[in-house]
Amino acid sequence: MNAAVCIEGVTKRYGPVTALDDVSFEVAPGELFGLIGPDGAGKSTLYNILATLMRPDSGRAMVCGLDTVRDYRALRTRIGYMPERFSLYQDLSVMENLRFFASLFGVSVRDNYDLIAPFFGQLERFPDRRAGALSGGMKQKLALSCALIHRPEILFLDEPTTGVDAVSRSEFWDMLSTLREKGITILVSTSYMDEATRCGRIAMIDHGHILDVDTPANLVAHIGENLYNAVASDMFGLLGRLRSMAGVIDCYTFGATLHAVVDDRFDPHTAEAELIRLGLNDTRIYPAEGTIEDLFIKLTRNDDR
Amino acid sequence: MTAETAISVRGLTKKFGTFTAVDHITFDVFKGEIFGFLGANGAGKTTAMRMLCGLSIPTSGDGLVAGCDINTQSELIKSRIGYMSQKFSLYEELTVAENLSLFATIYGMRSKEFAGASENLYDELGMQSMRNVRARDLPVGWRQKLAFAAATIHRPDIVFLDEPTGGVDPVTRRRFWELIYKAASEGMTVFVTTHYLDEAEYCNRVSIMVDGQISALDTPAGLKHKYHASTMDEVFRTVAKEATRGD
Numbered sequence: 001m002n003a004a005v006c007i008e009g010v011t012k013r014y015g016p017v018t019a020l021d022d023v024s025f026e027v028a029p030g031e032l033f034g035l036i037g038p039d040g041a042g043k044s045t046l047y048n049i050l051a052t053l054m055r056p057d058s059g060r061a062m063v064c065g066l067d068t069v070r071d072y073r074a075l076r077t078r079i080g081y082m083p084e085r086f087s088l089y090q091d092l093s094v095m096e097n098l099r100f101f102a103s104l105f106g107v108s109v110r111d112n113y114d115l116i117a118p119f120f121g122q123l124e125r126f127p128d129r130r131a132g133a134l135s136g137g138m139k140q141k142l143a144l145s146c147a148l149i150h151r152p153e154i155l156f157l158d159e160p161t162t163g164v165d166a167v168s169r170s171e172f173w174d175m176l177s178t179l180r181e182k183g184i185t186i187l188v189s190t191s192y193m194d195e196a197t198r199c200g201r202i203a204m205i206d207h208g209h210i211l212d213v214d215t216p217a218n219l220v221a222h223i224g225e226n227l228y229n230a231v232a233s234d235m236f237g238l239l240g241r242l243r244s245m246a247g248v249i250d251c252y253t254f255g256a257t258l259h260a261v262v263d264d265r266f267d268p269h270t271a272e273a274e275l276i277r278l279g280l281n282d283t284r285i286y287p288a289e290g291t292i293e294d295l296f297i298k299l300t301r302n303d304d305r
Numbered sequence: 306m307t308a309e310t311a312i313s314v315r316g317l318t319k320k321f322g323t324f325t326a327v328d329h330i331t332f333d334v335f336k337g338e339i340f341g342f343l344g345a346n347g348a349g350k351t352t353a354m355r356m357l358c359g360l361s362i363p364t365s366g367d368g369l370v371a372g373c374d375i376n377t378q379s380e381l382i383k384s385r386i387g388y389m390s391q392k393f394s395l396y397e398e399l400t401v402a403e404n405l406s407l408f409a410t411i412y413g414m415r416s417k418e419f420a421g422a423s424e425n426l427y428d429e430l431g432m433q434s435m436r437n438v439r440a441r442d443l444p445v446g447w448r449q450k451l452a453f454a455a456a457t458i459h460r461p462d463i464v465f466l467d468e469p470t471g472g473v474d475p476v477t478r479r480r481f482w483e484l485i486y487k488a489a490s491e492g493m494t495v496f497v498t499t500h501y502l503d504e505a506e507y508c509n510r511v512s513i514m515v516d517g518q519i520s521a522l523d524t525p526a527g528l529k530h531k532y533h534a535s536t537m538d539e540v541f542r543t544v545a546k547e548a549t550r551g552d
Contacts, residue, residue, distance in 0.1 A: 038474030039445065039472040041474075135346070136346050162471065162472055163500065164346060165541075166538060166541050167345055167541070167546065167548075169500075194538075253506075254503065255502075255537070256506040256525065256529075300475075
């Protein structure tokens with residue numbers, strides 16, 4: 001079966017800045033595919049190209065089997081795009097926005113209502129409220145409804161959860177899982193590493209480069225580093241001590257513990273004893289499981305930020 | 306012995322018409338503490354923070370911030386605190402030196418005072434060679450360092466950080482927290498909001514706002530113990546689930 005998205009050697013420059021540098025990957029139909037990377041990594045540029053709003057300088061992108069440059073008109077009716085910035089008409093009401101987007105694509109709200117019902121339902125209570133007067137979470141639901149009302153085959157979501165709290169983020173990902181079950185291919189970007197695990201596959205992107213593409217489980221399994229947790233009551237002191245210890249390649253905070261990346265010279269028992277001798281009395285060191293965030297830190301370790 | 310407080314509020318309330326955005330919150334933040342101010346979107350964090358920064362007068366309630374009364378000395382508060390957010394913290398078209406100088410002027414520093422402070426800062430930040438680089442041309446890690454330096458150039462008693470790490474990569478986020486640790490170890494009080502719950506673990510104490518009230522306040526270890534959770538993420542989900550007003 002043809003790929004839903006096929007990106008081949010796409011490069012895009014803005015003056016001296018290379019926003020995307022020879023980017024290639026494919027997304028299969030029906031995938032929930034994550035584009036994971038920080039602000040400025042090139043995610044939005046890639047979305048603009050996939051949504052036919054921008055031409056790549058070189059390389060090409062195919063979406064639904066159509067070329068994003070040559071076939072842009074045909075393609076626009078088959079994709080849904082929710083940009084990072086709020087994309088609704090602020091002075092139109094909830095229902096007016098929805099009807100407007102439906103009419104742009106020549107569809108009726110009623111025909112496709114089943115698709116948006118799970119999240120638009122909460123907005124039905126105030127159909128006449130101006131979009132500009134909605135709260136952040138409600139705006140997000142309305143924008144998603146408008147991006148879906150023409151029943152697109154592929155949904156492009158650019159950082160839909162930036163600035164959103166942990167509970168609302170989790171609910172948003174539940175909505176995406178529901179849409180995926182209805183057969184819609186989803187390409188979603190995020191700067192939250194923990195959201196990566198909600199995707200079938202992810203591409204990790206930084207400074208315009210794709211660092212790796214795989215399932216989250218495979219990526220984590222192949223980190224290939226010796227990783228330990230370290231805790232003490234003086235965490236900041238412990239961080240400094242561990243960093244200067246032989247055999248420690250990197251050490252960084254990781255929630256309630258520190259993660260230490262070590263080589264063969266490092267022995268956890270010796271290190272623990274040494275740190276206790278240095279005054280960090282309650283130091284404990286024990287093996288850690290790697291995560292996508294550890295992988296990202298590894299892949300970007302030698303960058304100049 | 307009781308620790309000195311940097312922030313102390315009692316029954317702080319803010320109403321907009323019939324809507325009570327902040328509903329009788331009472332808490333203390335101690336000097337030199339890193340205090341995490343968490344809450345769901347729409348819980349009232351921003352409104353509460355605006356009152357603490359002297360940008361909004363409470364409907365009722367009392368409080369002292371850096372020794373100033375939040376009802377009667379809001380202008381004085383502004384000179385004693387620093388403020389930084391991810392959304393806006395630097396003037397993009399100005400250089401590193403111009404940004405620092407502008408913030409120093411806004412905070413009322415004398416030029417001699419500023420000259421001395423900024424020399425030290427450039428060395429401390431490792432930014433001597435970047436003085437004349439425009440803010441928008443700096444890599445994200447440097448921008449954050451500069452924004453933090455600008456917000457604290459007048460050595461405020463308290464610095465308020467409003468989602469300072471939103472959208473920032475994991476490495477830069479961590480470097481930023483090391484700046485926070487350093488500032489706190491030098492005696493500055495840090496009041497910080499974040500949606501990254503691993504960062505809540507780095508705070509000395511954390512409060513969680515739900516529907517305009519403070520539903521939980523303790524050390525991360527204390528909160529995890531109370532809610533039988535292994536991470537602050539679990540604690541947050543448990544506490545924030547009680548919300549009824551939605552965002």
